[in-house]
Amino acid sequence: MEKIVIEGGHRLEGTVAVSGAKNAALPILVSALLTEGWNTFHNVPDLRDIRTIKRLLIDLGAKVQTSGSMVEIDASGLNSYEAPYDLVRTMRASVLVLGPLLARLGRARVSLPGGCAIGARPINLHLKGLEELGALISLEHGYIEAQARSLKGAEIYFDVVTVTGTENLMMAAVLAKGVTTLRNAAREPEVVALAEALNRMGAQITGAGTPVITITGVEALKPTSFTIIPDRIETGTFMVAAGVTQGNIKIMGCEANHLRAIIHKLQQAGITVEQEEDGLRVVGTETISSVDVKTLPYPGFPTDMQAQFMVLMCLANGLSVISETIFENRFIHVSELQRMGADITVSGTAAVVRGGTGLTGARVMATDLRASASLIIAGLAAEGTTEVSRVYHIDRGYECIEKKLAQLGGHLRRVPE
Numbered sequence: 001m002e003k004i005v006i007e008g009g010h011r012l013e014g015t016v017a018v019s020g021a022k023n024a025a026l027p028i029l030v031s032a033l034l035t036e037g038w039n040t041f042h043n044v045p046d047l048r049d050i051r052t053i054k055r056l057l058i059d060l061g062a063k064v065q066t067s068g069s070m071v072e073i074d075a076s077g078l079n080s081y082e083a084p085y086d087l088v089r090t091m092r093a094s095v096l097v098l099g100p101l102l103a104r105l106g107r108a109r110v111s112l113p114g115g116c117a118i119g120a121r122p123i124n125l126h127l128k129g130l131e132e133l134g135a136l137i138s139l140e141h142g143y144i145e146a147q148a149r150s151l152k153g154a155e156i157y158f159d160v161v162t163v164t165g166t167e168n169l170m171m172a173a174v175l176a177k178g179v180t181t182l183r184n185a186a187r188e189p190e191v192v193a194l195a196e197a198l199n200r201m202g203a204q205i206t207g208a209g210t211p212v213i214t215i216t217g218v219e220a221l222k223p224t225s226f227t228i229i230p231d232r233i234e235t236g237t238f239m240v241a242a243g244v245t246q247g248n249i250k251i252m253g254c255e256a257n258h259l260r261a262i263i264h265k266l267q268q269a270g271i272t273v274e275q276e277e278d279g280l281r282v283v284g285t286e287t288i289s290s291v292d293v294k295t296l297p298y299p300g301f302p303t304d305m306q307a308q309f310m311v312l313m314c315l316a317n318g319l320s321v322i323s324e325t326i327f328e329n330r331f332i333h334v335s336e337l338q339r340m341g342a343d344i345t346v347s348g349t350a351a352v353v354r355g356g357t358g359l360t361g362a363r364v365m366a367t368d369l370r371a372s373a374s375l376i377i378a379g380l381a382a383e384g385t386t387e388v389s390r391v392y393h394i395d396r397g398y399e400c401i402e403k404k405l406a407q408l409g410g411h412l413r414r415v416p417e
């Protein structure tokens, strides 16, 4: 195991490039299962979750070739319909193969994911939607058994906005007979990117990015080439890192339009965020203002930025209320931040942060991906040395984070525990 050791108190300055979005790359790589022949995907980040999904695709019979950030996938040899326990346990997004396997093979056997550190995270809406498309679904020995002689278009309403649920249903419906309408669909940029990739394969999807997505089934899809969108959460993480160190950084290769809620909240806190010709300039301030934040489905403030933003609020003047409405247990970073001197009280789905107490370096433990990012950011701002252990969580979703932050002048290094 490894840990990241951070010497706090160094201003971030310079230029950093964002990688491709993990949560766009995962469903888009999976969508290759819907075609026969070589698909080429560009700007794929080199992350643990991406390696896991590639392993799953290979297990299912696909050929996968990687060259730098280019990944080529040919699923002509698809010969298995099972996503085993060990892979789904490692990464819940493995359930994304459910829709494409049903569409292509008429059968899928996928381990039912359990809860995870941030919440129970059921997939009942994925399964209900697939049933509405005509699949027969049962649960046997911890596995979802899904079968469908043919899928038929249907009207599907999501009780709750679900990102991977929308993606799974979209991938199941592209080869179904007739028209499928997804209502109360997720509007995340990653959903739009998947729809664009599928349309390039020959799918007929309209409305992605709105709450109503319409999919007209087609006979078959053909392979394509597609570039993964920039990671908006990695971008937001760098923005906050600049904010907490009173830094001045330029973030290259990001998409400001995907970051409106985050930019708005940072600006309210007093951080300068400006679009420059080739990137976003982020400049911190000596006096951070406290702002309230409520996580919501896109275009609201993303739950995946809540932990990082909380660190900024620890340094703000005054009180801020951070409400988490997406996941029921996503304040696990709070007790670690408290060890660094943060004054935070959690009551139900809200955390009250009393800013201005300053942070001091401590040994802390990462518990999930975004919590790890928040602890590293806290370490950059803290007085003294912070050691973040269990950093394997961070490698799931951030490409070379310690190298990128070190390139910006942060003092941090990865060492064996």
Ligand code: EPU
Binding pocket: 023, 026, 093, 119, 120, 121, 122, 123, 124, 125, 126, 127, 160, 161, 162, 163, 164, 165, 302, 303, 304, 326, 327, 328, 369, 370, 397
């Ligand atoms: N939900 C249900 N039933 C379902 C599906 C979801 O009740 O069938 C509930 C969940 O329990 C949760 C809410 O709906 O309360 C939203 O969950 P969603 O399904 O949207 O989450 P997800 O698709 O499993 C994706 C991202 C997460 C991100 C969330 C919310 C991927 C691979 N994962 O998860 O990313 O937090 O959307 O935006 O796209 C991360 O990258 O660190 C991460 C956790």
